[in-house]
Amino acid sequence: ARPVVAIVGRPNVGKSTIFNRIIGDRLAIVEDKPGITRDRIYGVGEWNGKAFSVIDTGGIDLDNNDEIMQSVRAQAELAVQEADVIIFMVDVKSGITHADSEVAQMLFRSRKPVVLAVNKVDNDERMTDIYEFYSLGFGEPIALSGSHGIGIGDLLDAATELL
């Protein structure tokens, strides 16, 4: 089986945007198991000759805060169980939120290798804002812009190195 990279983070940070950038058109068809697979999407990525599965979490949109946090937690836990490497995604525009810290705690406990990715770094001015994310404790953040397709190569270098 291919090694598995899971993209984890609270809603709206850009997980699905980056997922699509990584897989291109290699979306995997997964038989629907009610309640389990419908909120996770699988694709295939390839980088430097290495193929891997990619999991995008958080497909269901919820508008209630408690439900959102419950769902983020549950989906992140499932993805983490399956993953060999985790991409922890945060958003430079909002800074570190309570939900980010909760996800960080969970990822620490998992002891799996984590790559910290800061998305929405659309311009150079925002580069200076990525340093606060060091305090999450996962080392050097990788700056991304899903909208502009910036940083994807750096992200895949870091993630596949840990596979």
Ligand code: GDP
């Ligand atoms: P998810 O909920 O984590 O899967 O996030 P999405 O990929 O659905 O993106 C959430 C919103 O952020 C959408 O409106 C995207 O267009 C937007 N978005 C994604 N990546 C970027 C980015 O790099 N820069 C900016 N400015 N917006 C982005």
Ligand code: MG
């Ligand atoms: Mg999404």
